[in-house]
Amino acid sequence: MREIQQKIDTMILHLGGYWRPLSGLARLLEEVGEVGGAMRKGSAEELKEELLDVLVISTCLANQYAISLQQQEADVREVTKEQLYFQIVEEAGEVARILNAYEGDKKLKPNRQGESLQLHIEQLQRAVISLGEQCNYELFDSLYALIDEKSTRDFGRFDHTPDPITETSVRTYVTYQSGRYWGGIDPKPFERFDRYMEREKHIERFLKIAHIEGLDGFVIQQSKDGLLYEDGYGYRIPETFHIVEETYENHQFLVIKPQQ
Template identity: 30%
Template sequence: MSSTEDQVDASPAPYLAANLNEPTKSSLQEIVHDSVIAVGGYWRPASATIRLLEELAELAEAIHDESKDLASITEELADVFFISTCLANQFGVALPDRHVVSGEDAASLESKMLLLVQICGRLARVINYYDGPKNLKKSESLTPIGDIVAQIHAVLRSVARQLRVDLDLAVRSKAAKSRVRDSGRFPMSFDPSTADSLTEFRSVTEASDCSFARQAKIWGAPTWNVTKSLHHNVDQVIPFLISFTKATRHESLDGFVIAPSLPYQNTSISKLSRSFEGLLKAINRGDPARSPCLDGNIAKAGWQFEFNGRRLFVSVFSPLYPGGHPRAAHRDFVLFQPEESFDEHRVGSAYSESEVIRTAVRRKFQERGLWYPEEVIDSRIEGHIYLLPLRKGDPPVEWWLRGTDQLVLF
């Protein structure tokens, strides 16, 4: 695992890393996603897993019930495929179009159903950790959701081949029927993979000179309620931030973005500094691991914000920053990036690829005649990089010295 100093040496904000060689989502994934969004959005992963196990039981009943026709079995196969795909979508997984389990076609239907139960049980175990009360043992490891769902799909396709069923057609048909049957059936639900805050933040990632930004896997916080207090809004964020920090190590998530609303437009970096300090303090109070990070020496090399036992790099974006500034945005955003994301994508001074990336980004800024805050970044004081100065020559923003709880603006 790389040190904080390695990460600070990476490309400028947003420090977003993603594997550009990852496969894009399959056409069936996109069809499932569009159908889910059309009828109200994704369920919480724990609720979806319960539904998956329910559909798995119905599939088993259909296969073992001699009175059930092939159409009923086909529909249940599509249900299991559909809901497992939803879980993959929620964690940003790009599933292969085909995944083969060796020797499965020769097995009996009963053996395949037993295998499906075992695989879905493993999926439930993972989701119960990400979105439930389960804690992992120190020696315990998890299989990524993408690998598990790919195995589920492989067995479902094997069953479909044995029964001479077109599973792809069945899933497409289910998606089309769902748009009609389930429209208005369920209340609109929130999921961090489709959050409004994430949708708004895309304008920042698309404008970024960081070559990885557009492919980054990011979750978003619930919409900020301007009629409620800072602490009320942070209370709504905390459960999703906890799930994010649990999942990021195994699911390669790159960031979690909050779009806090201000009671009035920030007019100075000092006011933005106070707002940011207040937000971090409120999040720190909700940390289940009770990290003392904000009590440490933030101006020391090696310091980093922590939440739920994960080291997170933080970036503030704001309309205060002029056009061309690496943190310029149409509204305020605060982005949290896990240390694992940097290591996963080999970003940091320990990796030769990082120097190439950093040089390319700095060259882009120079070619456009824009200021790149290399003097702040090269200082290796991470606290100075969370909230950048407005322009070249301005002193580092020591946000941790500027505000008090009484001056929180978010």
């Protein structure tokens, strides 16, 4: 599954970049509806295409939260195709509930043990794989072919949307440290932390969800005349986080990390 996630990441960057999470969620729900339409019409080829789209878009959402998905096996229990579709709808609804709390207007519950985004994306994908198995589709083989096809055409199809998983800071940092990280834009020379926060909106998102989703840190690539972040520069991160300085070769980073 790691290879699939990497291939989808490369494909999305080729197309222009990730959508905003709520836009990606809208696309996921659209495809889930189209799965239902294909089932109602009895169109086998269309159903296969829509199931592949659900796998791709749900994987995109996982990538945006630095989730390492586990490859799902088909459910061997005796369930009907309709029951599997109901599972897909239910899990897509759970993904929507969580993302609405993370990115939208829904209030974020302080205690959601066992209710991670990863859990529901994996259960969604398991139902998709199970439905494909019942229809005798080789979904993973077809998924590789779909990724290769899209990766060789449609360059720049989507407008670029800045995303904390695609910033140069985090792409550089994870070559030195493994884990689940987001990254920020480059600071301006001698920029105060509060001014940086006005430009880099993703830090607030990170502080909101890092403990719940298990994100390991938010990475800012630093220089000797970069971000001014010590006390007195207009912004203090919550006490449940701390900032560390890390240097690897000629790269310097500030990393906001959750307290253990």
